[in-house]
Amino acid sequence: MTTDQLPEPPRGDTPPRTADGAGHEPVPGARLSAERHSDPVPAPPSDPEEAAVLAEEAEYERLVLAEAAAVGRRAAAWMRGLPLPPGDWVREVLASAVEETMGSLGRADAEGVGARDALDGLVRYLADAAAPVLSRREQTALLAVAGCVRGIPRLLTDDPRGAIHHGELAALGSLIDYAITMPSAEGAPGRRTARIWR
Template identity: 35%
Template sequence: MTIAYLPGPPDDVPLYEPWAGEPEVLAQAAAAGRRAAAWIRSLPAPPAPSPVGTWLAVTLPDVVEVATASLDPAQCDRMGPDGRLIEGTAGVDAGTTSTLTIVPCVLSEATWLTADQHLRLLAVASVITGIARLLADDPGTAILHGLVARMCATLDHATRPDTPGLAPEFEQVVRHER
């Protein structure tokens, strides 16, 4: 992607041209985020009410949905008019990123969840953070070469119902790459 600043008044706006398939990729990521949030909400509650239980049941799934719904490749790393690098966020605000970052710390207090559920929650936070970073660093590669689609398949696999085997979405991506 190229962002170009045109000469003119100081309030120039960079031009952004969406990548081929961008709307579909972003819709896929938002749908995977909704499924992940639904899975998180389906996790067992703690035996007694606790702040961590509430955080896992309400805050984390909401953040997962917000992060995947707000992805925006136009907010990628770029050079500012003054020649300084502006680090992109891919549309995910700092508060949302911060919430995803503390998942490993919070899980240490979620003793009622199984080790498998802990690992899957870690995967959710990691994958969503990774999707945003990929789109901020190099949206063209992430979209055109299927990196976001593969990460969404990983997200779907991590948040699959508790049944053995691969989630159908993941199997489809794995078969396609062979």
Template identity: 45%
Template sequence: MSAPPAVELEPRVPWAGEQEALAQAAAAGRRAAAWIRNLPLPPSEPWIVGSLADAVEEAMATLDPGDETWVAETGRGGLSETTEETLNGLIYAMPEVSAWLTAEQQLALLGITHCVSGIPKLLANDPGTVIEGGGLAALCATLDVACRTARASVL
């Protein structure tokens, strides 16, 4: 018996505006990560300004509409399991950092990490709407607003 012939998959065709949308997302991730790195936290809390900020930047820089790896009934969109775990870990750190951050900063930090952890999954599950429909741009604008609002609250 011979093996069945290999099925060749057609190469994925990028969505209209995909490259630009992903570049904007990576830039928004860098801005959000920079904001996190500048939070007024004591040296005893290096995880937030280090690993968490790095995870925000990495998640937004590695978005991949072609990554349809399915986990828990959802696509990953380029989000690694390690990065996802780091983003999800913030909820456990909030009690310790809440004494150092304003309510607005806490809200922005939670909003940024949850938005960033959801964007890749949304992208994997509905890339056309997210890219061509402007959803990714809107979510990136939300990240920027969160940073600006929290920054303004301490002035």
């Protein structure tokens, strides 16, 4: 075989051909996958002090997010312990939304959609005259917890470092803890009446 009879080498945009001339189509997505995996992996910092600082920050973030998840579990347990009938919306839907949202903070898919929907549902729940009666303290605590949980995922999305390292997430977690443990006010619990609220 002479030089001018050698088959032309396949180009990058042309599928290679076999001896019988048949072309092989590339596997779908193979090129995208190859490009994705060809991206250089960031090298770890060469400075030992910088590496130590980054490791310390990562551990601190892990601890803060773990405490936030614990706050969510405490709030959900408080909701499930309210004097409400079994299967009530607050004890089931709202408590689960709070626990799941606080437990998924820091994940890429944590958007707090369930918490946003739950807060809207809570407003309707408390406005419903047929809903089970809760004290004013309990109603206020529910609104405080749901409001904080609704805003926390967006806070982390907008400024994750500030939310964690500047104490913003910890402050909201403390507010949730206070809301579910604050002492009852003196006097009779709040009651639903036909009088317009002033």
